[in-house]
Amino acid sequence: xxxxxxxxxxxxxxxxxxxxxxxxxxxxxxxxxxxxxxxxxxxxxxxxxxxxxxxxxxxxxxxxxxxxxxxxxxxxxxxxxxxxxxxxxxxxxxxxxxxxxxxxxxxxxxxxxxxxxxxxxxxxxxxxxxxxxxxxxxxxxxxxxxxxxxxxxx
Numbered sequence: 001x002x003x004x005x006x007x008x009x010x011x012x013x014x015x016x017x018x019x020x021x022x023x024x025x026x027x028x029x030x031x032x033x034x035x036x037x038x039x040x041x042x043x044x045x046x047x048x049x050x051x052x053x054x055x056x057x058x059x060x061x062x063x064x065x066x067x068x069x070x071x072x073x074x075x076x077x078x079x080x081x082x083x084x085x086x087x088x089x090x091x092x093x094x095x096x097x098x099x100x101x102x103x104x105x106x107x108x109x110x111x112x113x114x115x116x117x118x119x120x121x122x123x124x125x126x127x128x129x130x131x132x133x134x135x136x137x138x139x140x141x142x143x144x145x146x147x148x149x150x151x152x153x154x
Contacts (some may be wrong), residue, residue: 002094002104004128010104011136016144019135026131028098030063033133039126042116045123045141047100049089052078056092060102060113060125060145065153072152074114087137099126101134102145113147 002092004020011018026057027033037044041064048059048067059067063089073081086097094106102111102125117123118138125141127134 001090001096002106002128004101004127004132006104006132007128007134008148011144014144016140017137018140018144020127020132021135023131023133027066028130032113033124034063037133039124043120043123045102045113045117045125047102047126049084049092049100051080051082052076053080053086056084056109058102058105058109058145059152060111060117060141060147061153062114062117065114065116066146067152068154070109071150072112075148075150075152076110095128096130099128099130100128101128101130102141102147104128111145111147112150112152113142113145114153114154115149115151118142 027036033046034041042062044063089097092107093154123138125134
């Protein structure tokens with residue numbers, strides 16, 4: 001399994017400013033992380049993983065949003081789109097679901113970030129292990145994740 005150390009090392013090597021910190025209590029969802037940190041749900045960006053025509057893709061979206069399957073299928077040019085389960089996410093990324101970071105993943109894949117996830121200057125994401133949170137500038141997140149900015153939420 002990978003950890004927050006892998007996230008930190010990846011971002012450090014890429015010269016991307018960030019903060020990793022332990023949360024006061026564990027939170028397995030973006031909504032709970034926002035509540036624990038005293039943030040609005042949209043300030044926590046969640047990583048959601050799919051198979052698009054059998055190939056993995058990552059969607060980065062605000063914590064209070066859901067992916068619009070038809071929009072994401074159109075963006076990736078796929079006919080079929082399926083959400084990965086927790087075990088598949090762990091095998092693909094090397095991290096547990098609920099704390100999966102948007103960077104330093106075991107497997108490379110196309111990454112799409114919804115424009116609404118960028119409306120705050122600073123956002124928070126999974127830090128790579130339970131109880132860890134990554135604080136990063138939204139424009140640095142786009143660069144770090146090599147993400148394409150799109151419209152993929154409802």
